[in-house]
Amino acid sequence: MATVTFDHLYKRYGDDVVAVNDLNLEIGDGEFICLVGPSGCGKTTALRCAAGLEDISDGQLLIGDRVVNNVAPKDRDIAMVFQSYALYPHMTVYDNLAFGLKLRKLKKDEIDRRVKEGAAILGLEKFLDRKPRALSGGQRQRVALGRAIVREPSVFLMDEPLSNLDAKLRVQTRAEIARLHQRLGTTTIYVTHDQVEAMTMGDRIAVMRDGLLQQIGSPQELYDHPLNLFVAGFIGSPSMNFATATADGKNLVLGGVKLELTGQQAKAADSRTDGANVLIGFRPEHIELANGQESDAVRFPAKVEVVEYLGNEELVHAQTEGNEIVALLPSDKKVVVGDNVQFAIPMEKLHIFDPDTEKALAG
Amino acid sequence: MTAASSPASTPVTGSGEQSRAPGHGFSWAALLFLGPAGLLLAVFIVFPAIYTAFLSFNRGRGGEFSEWVGLDNWIRLFTQDPNFLRIGFPPSGALWNNVLWIIFFVSFTVLFGLIIAVMATRVKYEAWVKGIVFLPQAIAATSLAIIWRFVYSPDPNTGLLNAVLGIANVGPLSVLGNPATVNWALIAVGIWGSVGFATVILSAAIKGISSEVLEAARVDGATEPQIFWRIIVPMVSLPISVVAVTLLVGVIKLFDLIFVMTTGGPGASSRVIAFSMYQEAFPSGQFGYGAAIAVVMLLLLVPVMIFNIRRFRAEAVQQ
Ligand SMILES: Nc1ncnc2c1ncn2[C@@H]1O[C@H](COP(=O)(O)OP(=O)(O)OP(=O)(O)O)[C@@H](O)[C@H]1O
Ligand SMILES: [Mg+2]
Numbered sequence: 001m002a003t004v005t006f007d008h009l010y011k012r013y014g015d016d017v018v019a020v021n022d023l024n025l026e027i028g029d030g031e032f033i034c035l036v037g038p039s040g041c042g043k044t045t046a047l048r049c050a051a052g053l054e055d056i057s058d059g060q061l062l063i064g065d066r067v068v069n070n071v072a073p074k075d076r077d078i079a080m081v082f083q084s085y086a087l088y089p090h091m092t093v094y095d096n097l098a099f100g101l102k103l104r105k106l107k108k109d110e111i112d113r114r115v116k117e118g119a120a121i122l123g124l125e126k127f128l129d130r131k132p133r134a135l136s137g138g139q140r141q142r143v144a145l146g147r148a149i150v151r152e153p154s155v156f157l158m159d160e161p162l163s164n165l166d167a168k169l170r171v172q173t174r175a176e177i178a179r180l181h182q183r184l185g186t187t188t189i190y191v192t193h194d195q196v197e198a199m200t201m202g203d204r205i206a207v208m209r210d211g212l213l214q215q216i217g218s219p220q221e222l223y224d225h226p227l228n229l230f231v232a233g234f235i236g237s238p239s240m241n242f243a244t245a246t247a248d249g250k251n252l253v254l255g256g257v258k259l260e261l262t263g264q265q266a267k268a269a270d271s272r273t274d275g276a277n278v279l280i281g282f283r284p285e286h287i288e289l290a291n292g293q294e295s296d297a298v299r300f301p302a303k304v305e306v307v308e309y310l311g312n313e314e315l316v317h318a319q320t321e322g323n324e325i326v327a328l329l330p331s332d333k334k335v336v337v338g339d340n341v342q343f344a345i346p347m348e349k350l351h352i353f354d355p356d357t358e359k360a361l362a363g
Numbered sequence: 364m365t366a367a368s369s370p371a372s373t374p375v376t377g378s379g380e381q382s383r384a385p386g387h388g389f390s391w392a393a394l395l396f397l398g399p400a401g402l403l404l405a406v407f408i409v410f411p412a413i414y415t416a417f418l419s420f421n422r423g424r425g426g427e428f429s430e431w432v433g434l435d436n437w438i439r440l441f442t443q444d445p446n447f448l449r450i451g452f453p454p455s456g457a458l459w460n461n462v463l464w465i466i467f468f469v470s471f472t473v474l475f476g477l478i479i480a481v482m483a484t485r486v487k488y489e490a491w492v493k494g495i496v497f498l499p500q501a502i503a504a505t506s507l508a509i510i511w512r513f514v515y516s517p518d519p520n521t522g523l524l525n526a527v528l529g530i531a532n533v534g535p536l537s538v539l540g541n542p543a544t545v546n547w548a549l550i551a552v553g554i555w556g557s558v559g560f561a562t563v564i565l566s567a568a569i570k571g572i573s574s575e576v577l578e579a580a581r582v583d584g585a586t587e588p589q590i591f592w593r594i595i596v597p598m599v600s601l602p603i604s605v606v607a608v609t610l611l612v613g614v615i616k617l618f619d620l621i622f623v624m625t626t627g628g629p630g631a632s633s634r635v636i637a638f639s640m641y642q643e644a645f646p647s648g649q650f651g652y653g654a655a656i657a658v659v660m661l662l663l664l665v666p667v668m669i670f671n672i673r674r675f676r677a678e679a680v681q682q
Contacts, residue, residue: 053578074584086575090597099593100583151583 002064002077002154002187003029004050010058011045011211019045021211022059030185032178034202036195036234042211043191044083047157050189051080063155074103079148081158085140087132093119093143094128100151118150121180138169145177149184156188162197174201195235199223207231229358232281232351238315240281243323244355247272252280252352255321259298261347268352268362278361281351284315287327289335290344297344302327304339318343412661415654423651436655446631447639447656457634458659460546464617464635468553469610473603475554476561480569481595483562493566497559504556508623511552515539515624539625542632549633553620557613561606568602569595604674608667615663636660 004027011020019042027033035043048054049061052073060067068076079100088096097118101111119125122142132140141161148156161177162170178201181188192198198205199219207214207222207230215227219235226232232240245252245259250266252259259280261269272278290299302318302325309331316327316335320343327343329335351363419437422430440447448456483492499507516522517537519529528534538548572595580594596603618637621627627634627642634642636656644653 051578051582053581073578073582074586078582080579080582082575082579084573084575086573086579088576088580088594088598090600099580099585103584103589147579147583 003027003062004155004187004189005062006046006050006059007062008059009046009049009056009061011042011049011054012057018211020049023211023213025206025213025216027187027189030187032181032188032190032201032203034198034205035189035191035208036193036198036205037208037214038234039193041208043193043208044159045211046208047080047159047189047191050155051078051157052076076155077153078155078157079151079153081144081148081156081161083160083163085132085144085164087140087143087147089132092129092131093124093135093146096132096143097146097150100147114150114152118146121149121183122146122176137164137166138173141165141169141173142176145180149180154187156186156190158188158190160192161190162192163194170197177201196237199235205235207234225360225363226351227360229279229281229353229360232353232360236283238284238326238328240283240351241287241323241325242279242281242353243320243325244277245280246274247276247278248274252278254280254300254323257300257321259300261298261350262296263347264362265347265350265352271361277355279353279355281353281363282345282349284326284328286345286349287325287329288344288346289329289333290342294344294346296347298347298350299342299344302341302343304335304337304341307335307337415657415661418651419655419658421651421654423654424649428650432651436652439652440655440659446634455632457631457636457639460633461615461617461635461663463546464550464553464614465611467547468550468557468614469607471550472554472557472561472610473565473607475558476565476606477569477591477596477599477603479558479562480566481591483566484569493559493562496562499556500559502556504619505623507556508552508620511555512539512624515548539633540629542629545625545629545633549620549624552624553614553617556620557610561610564606565599565602568599572598608671611667612664615660615667636663 004025006023006025009020009023010018012018021042023046025033035046037043045054049056050063052068052071056069061069063076063078088099091099094115097115098111101114106114115128116125119128122145124139124142124146127135127139127143132143135143141164144161148158158177162173165173174197177190190198190201202219204216204218205222206216209230215222215231217225222231222235226235229242233242243254245254247269248258250270251261252269269278288294288297290297300320302320304316304318306317308315308317312331314329314331314333314335316329318325318327318341325343335341349363352361353359354361420431420433422428422432423436444456446456448454448458453459479492479496483489483496486492502510513521514523515538517525517535517540519525519535522535524538525535528536536544538544576598577590577594580590585593616637617635618641621633621635621638622641625633627638631639636659640653640656640660643649643656647653
């Protein structure tokens, strides 16, 4: 077991590509951390720096308290699971699992014990004599995981290990990895571009964009208190609604509607000069149909345009003062297309962002 | 794929999804298309081969050309002709030399080809490296032989090798004039001339290996030599066997390089089978004896052909 520390880590390609830009990240012993972000944001590069497959341009990488910038991958005591599985096609499943152990000159019966045990954990016993070619995608995925766990490394690095699986298998394997982590307690860095995966699996989530770390925190922190517009829009599904409003004293004006604010939100509005634009954000699942009873909430009218029935809930697409808004409402509210409704959002669920810096002012 | 299990009327065509000439194993149209090619093969390959085999049991020289002499040629070839085969320690003769060629030329060409291919993928000037290594392929074998005769020349003014050795105060040596070194010197030229072929084919195969597999091995703890021997080589084993077989066939038929560089000398110490066949049949006019040597060559190629046919079958089954 070990901690992993990215200390002002940079990875540049040539002069103009900065794939990882000043990454600071302390990963605790036994922690499961998810690295998320859109395609090309530098997740894989950061992970490969940790694995030693990529030279570090600047800064330090520590595993435990050892600086490993110049340590070869094989001496870092890590195991990696690749997006393409990267199984050895000419070896049987058994040999795939045993390869790393043989190279470490473990005793034959020790190798056998670990391989059998790993295979048992992942339900691979039946396939030990097969070559990867003769396995399904999900089985190959498990072999790739197995190859990592039999090594009993101090850190697991996983690069989108589920992205080649179909939806159902992905959910299953997701649970399997979570179980595995509970059982082994190995420090894990898990790269994904799927925020649902990150939310469900990570002890903490690090959100990256264009090589820059945007925010790091528990799934709930990221959901409740996104530090900027990007994280707010990236985390949560369906994603947050945004609308432009203008500051007016301690309140905001959305189109022709005055939003009366209190607390932190009111302070944020107050900090802006009157008439200046701000962005407000609120999640579809936090929108309620106003009944006049809510004490601390903002209210605005909306006209329902489309209703998507999801069973228990409905996705309601509505128009408010020139903004498209999506609301997730219980189906029993019986909203119909063409209805004019009044939406309410609890005050503490209202996020306010500076449109220029994109930083959160409140929420 | 066994014919025994299928009814006699259905053609045995692998899976049999596409049925040609439904219901019949024989078709006149097929004969029409295959006939001309078959006839050409029969006239120019099958008949000469059979005639050669027949000739090897004949005197096949001046006077009674087609006098049946039974196994005389064969007995002489394997027991009384030290130029063809002298069993001893070390053995010598054309057949033995060819064995040396098969072992050392084929394995080192493949090995160097692999190493160069692996290294070329890691340098910036890959195309240049491969171009240079491939260059000898573009030179006619006879020109290549002449170039190397100059390189090996005992005169340090012409011979690059002795010029270099001269700097180290060694020599001058006559590598082609010494029975102990001549075969190795020739094999080295052969390797030089063919390594480009091996490099190009193998490098295409090596490029097909996903870089993540190599990285996985690196993370798993493999050193570069371990990656080479335990990942790369087994993963390109099929292309390696293709290259090796191609080289093997070439080496069993090897003639031009020997003819130009040493004419089999000094004495007969650098002869190979094809050279002996030529030497006995034409300059010496012993066609029966030469025919026996030709049959030896043919027999050496049979296992190679069987291997190839098996491989093609295996590939066809896999697809
Ligand atoms: N060898 C390279 N040379 C130049 N630029 C590179 C190289 N490798 C990666 N990059 C750039 O670095 C950035 C980060 O790439 P990276 O592979 O880390 O993205 P990612 O977050 O893993 O994306 P994805 O989700 O698509 O896998 C990209 O803009 C990419 O174009
Ligand atoms: Mg990636």
